[in-house]
Amino acid sequence: MxxxxxxxxxxxxxxxxxxxxxxxxxxxxxxxxxxxxxxxxxxxxxxxxxxxxxxxxxxxxxxxxxxxxxxxxxxxxxxxxxxxxxxxxxxxxKRYPMIVMEDGSSVFNTLDFSESSIEEEHIKQDTYNLLKAYIKDLPDSQREVLVMRHYMKMSFQEIADATDVSINTALGRMRYALINLRKKFEQTQNAYDKNLYRK
Incomplete structure (x- = not known):
């Protein structure tokens, strides 16, 4: 045969x-x-x-x-x-990516201290752990684009090629991923810095 x-x-x-x-x-x-x-x-x-x-x-x-x-x-x-x-x-x-929100701010913009107290280090660690959990909960297509962009430093053209979609689709998925992450953090009432998402 x-x-x-x-x-x-x-x-x-x-x-x-x-x-x-x-x-x-x-x-x-x-x-x-x-x-x-x-x-x-x-x-x-x-x-x-x-x-x-x-x-x-x-x-x-x-x-x-x-x-x-x-x-x-x-x-x-x-x-x-x-x-x-x-x-x-x-x-x-890579354990900790630097996630930049759609307004250009970092998820950790208020947590990047040159000399952190033990309490601040705990808050930072808790926030990283939350972020990892929240990324894991994103829809597959959004998580994939987020990881490619922030862990792998891929351009949106490279992401579009790798995922076989248009650049606009890749950008859209990234935007929704960031919106979803922001919502999840805003809903969480843990003892992390309440200025994490200063508007």
């Missing part, structure tokens, strides 16, 4: 049925797109190659465990894994 003439869904069915070569064909068919997706985010060939291995290992484990149910949409699914692993890579590498 000529596997190159089969579509992704047919190849997946063969692979699930025990045909290892079917996954090899899927890998060869899509590895360039997967690599490019990762490389656009991490901008390092060696890191991208390592992460690409992880992507395919994760895909194999998911399929073999019977948890794959994307109904033949293999490419968008594996590209989503690639995105998530790339973003996780940066999350682990």
């Amino acid at each position: 000529n596997k190159t003439s089969l579509n992704d869904s047919e190849l997946l069915s063969l692979y699930i049925g025990g045909n290892e070569e079917a996954f090899e064909e899927l890998l060869n068919r899509h590895k360039d797109r997967v690599f490019t997706t990762i490389y656009l985010i991490v901008k390092d060939r060696y890191t991208a190659e390592d992460l690409m291995q992880e992507v395919f290992i994760k895909a194999i484990r998911t399929i073999k465990s019977g948890r794959y149910n994307e109904e033949g949409k293999f490419l968008p699914w594996i590209l989503r894994i690639a995105h998530n692993l790339s973003i996780d890579h940066f999350r682990k590498a």
Whole structure:
């Protein structure tokens, strides 16, 4: 059987049925797109190659465990894994991004003291922890743009290319992410600096 003439869904069915070569064909068919997706985010060939291995290992484990149910949409699914692993890579590498709000102020504009008291350090740490939790709660598309922009220092053009959307869409997602973060902080009645979002 000529596997190159089969579509992704047919190849997946063969692979699930025990045909290892079917996954090899899927890998060869899509590895360039997967690599490019990762490389656009991490901008390092060696890191991208390592992460690409992880992507395919994760895909194999998911399929073999019977948890794959994307109904033949293999490419968008594996590209989503690639995105998530790339973003996780940066999350682990950099603990605290500098988030700039839509009015140009920093989330921590009142917390950046040259010499902080112990109490101020606690407030700062609590706020960072809150921010991490709030970022995690954002819708996937908003979180992705926020992380790419602030953790990875990607331009909006690069974000648009990496996420396969227009620049306007990327900008819109970023704006909504910042609005959502601001709302979450305003709703939180913890003992952090009440001037955090001075208008």
